[in-house]
Amino acid sequence: MNYTNSPIEKITFNNNSFYIKRDDLLHKDFSGNKARKFYYFLQKDLIGIKKIVSHGSAQSNAMYSLSVLAKIKGTSFDYYVDHIASFLKDNPTGNYKYALENGMNIYEKEVPNNFEDDVLFIKEGGALNEAQFGLKILADEIKIWAEENSIKNLKVFLPSGTGTTALYLQKYLPYEVITCACVGNEEYLKKQFFQLENSNHPKILAKTKKYHFGKLYKEFYEIHLRLLEQTNIKFDLLYDSLGIKLFEEYIRNDNKTSNNYLYIHQGGIIGNESMLQRYKNKYKEL
Structure with missing residues (x-):
């Protein structure tokens, strides 16, 4: 069974082009960052x-x-x-x-x-030290892909809960790793980092608006639908909607046109079942 070496694709969303590491495709029962x-x-x-x-x-x-x-x-x-x-x-x-x-x-x-x-x-x-074993393998896959395809000036982005995945990717990657806090605020995420590693932390993007984890936001659902429509890829409603939103803003504001961007798809699609039902219950027009 394949639990490593997921494919990398290039996609365009809202006129922003970037690569995506499809860890959602690792295995139907055991995929994503978990x-x-x-x-x-x-x-x-x-x-x-x-x-x-x-x-x-x-x-x-x-x-x-x-x-x-x-x-x-x-x-x-x-x-x-x-x-x-x-x-x-x-x-x-x-x-x-x-x-x-x-x-x-x-x-x-x-x-x-x-x-x-x-x-x-x-x-x-x-959120434990043993997590770095599998995340080092993920980092190695990214490095090999970048070298084989002559990808320069790479920046890696993924949304965070405990931040464990982003933290260990930054430890094992020579590229800048960028993340955002989905569960708590930026200070919460920094504390999570320090519980595992004292230095070499990923860059945290500040949220321009306060979001409560698990709360329903119509804009998140709309981002989710646009992602599916434009990329034909299902994303997680809890993490990816906020992650893609901040990732887009970062790309737009990044003045270095020579940069390449890689978004890590961390799976979590099964959780969409309950989230979609909640959205439909709250927003009857959906």
């Missing part, structure tokens, strides 16, 4: 591990990816959340639905402080 973050555990022989435990939101991409990893490895999977919306409980969809189908046990309570030796605990969103 496949990269958890690649270390996929390759590792988890002898003695009977359970994988993690925590986060009830529609997390990491939650679904870990449910796939547990299924592949033949372990059980426990996941802890603060809250599951009653509507979601009654109408399972997206990452929540498919993680349950993979055998996930989900608990609405705090994560235990201690675990037995046969438990593999993975921090929310995959």
Whole structure:
């Protein structure tokens, strides 16, 4: 099964041309940045591990990816959340639905402080040192592609949650890595960086407007539709709509016409099921 070496395409969106690394095409069940973050555990022989435990939101991409990893490895999977919306409980969809189908046990309570030796605990969103194993492979793929195609003055962009992917890409790439904070603000993202690495951090683009993670914004849905129409590529509604918006602004304001840009598509498409339903419920005209 192919969990590495995704293709790179050149696309045009709103008259801006850039390359896109299609990590959404890695594997139908294990793709995007979570496949990269958890690649270390996929390759590792988890002898003695009977359970994988993690925590986060009830529609997390990491939650679904870990449910796939547990299924592949033949372990059980426990996941802890603060809250599951009653509507979601009654109408399972997206990452929540498919993680349950993979055998996930989900608990609405705090994560235990201690675990037995046969438990593999993975921090929310995959923000852990082991993530750099798979992300170094991603960085190497980008370097080889750029060298083989004589791509000069490359800048790499991707939106961030915990920022782990952007951080380790900057560690292993000779190009500038640029990101934006989707979950919290810029200060939150900087703190996430420092928890893993003390230096060589990616550049963070400041948001011109305050957005709350998970909240519905009609402009995000419209960007999502335009992306699909112009590129024929499905993007994630939570991260990519904001990411592409800020990426476009950056390209427009970048005075160096000799620069080349690479956008990392980090998957997360399964989560669109629940997001699209929420958008249609809120905006009846959609």
